[in-house]
Amino acid sequence: MKIGVDLDGVIYDSEKELRVYSELFEILDLKKNTKTDNQELAYQKRFVWTEEEKKQFWNKYHRPILRTANFMPGAKDVLTQLKQDGHELYIVTARGGYDKTVIEETIASLKDHGLDIFTRMHWNSKNKAKICQEEQLDLMIDDSYDNCKAIAEAGIPVIYVKDAPSKEFEHPLAQTLYNWGEIYRYITDQMKK
Numbered sequence: 001m002k003i004g005v006d007l008d009g010v011i012y013d014s015e016k017e018l019r020v021y022s023e024l025f026e027i028l029d030l031k032k033n034t035k036t037d038n039q040e041l042a043y044q045k046r047f048v049w050t051e052e053e054k055k056q057f058w059n060k061y062h063r064p065i066l067r068t069a070n071f072m073p074g075a076k077d078v079l080t081q082l083k084q085d086g087h088e089l090y091i092v093t094a095r096g097g098y099d100k101t102v103i104e105e106t107i108a109s110l111k112d113h114g115l116d117i118f119t120r121m122h123w124n125s126k127n128k129a130k131i132c133q134e135e136q137l138d139l140m141i142d143d144s145y146d147n148c149k150a151i152a153e154a155g156i157p158v159i160y161v162k163d164a165p166s167k168e169f170e171h172p173l174a175q176t177l178y179n180w181g182e183i184y185r186y187i188t189d190q191m192k193k
């Protein structure tokens, strides 16, 4: 199978850290409460912040989190196993849009952890559904409701990774799963069909 994988909230546990520190930043630094929708994945949509405030958050928390976030439990083991099982793996991520230096750092981090296993990496991906189609992926794994919806509607099977108060998503081509163990079981089951 050709499998596309998102980075933040799927390979790296960065989304949870962003959820925590966006709360702290609003309470302690901005001293306000503008949270509008806790189900939104992006803090830019969860809160009503000015461009200057978003920039402050990027410098104080978001940028450091991209450097230091842990891997999601099991991500390294399952990705390595999937590669050993003969699957082709592709990174499809929005990372690298705002700050290009993130790209080289992430490549180095993946390599340092033995994850030099990807056929191709797509950075600053604004239209993931289109990339999935162009790469003719058999499956994409993502934690964004909006991305999963667009990918499924473009006819590509998708695993919607959910471990946060994100929106529910139902589609014949979408499977909601909660961790890398479930993801591995799902993919191996699909291979038996």
Ligand SMILES: [Mg+2]
Residues within 6 Å of the ligand: 006, 007, 008, 009, 010, 142, 143, 144
């Ligand atoms: Mg993500």
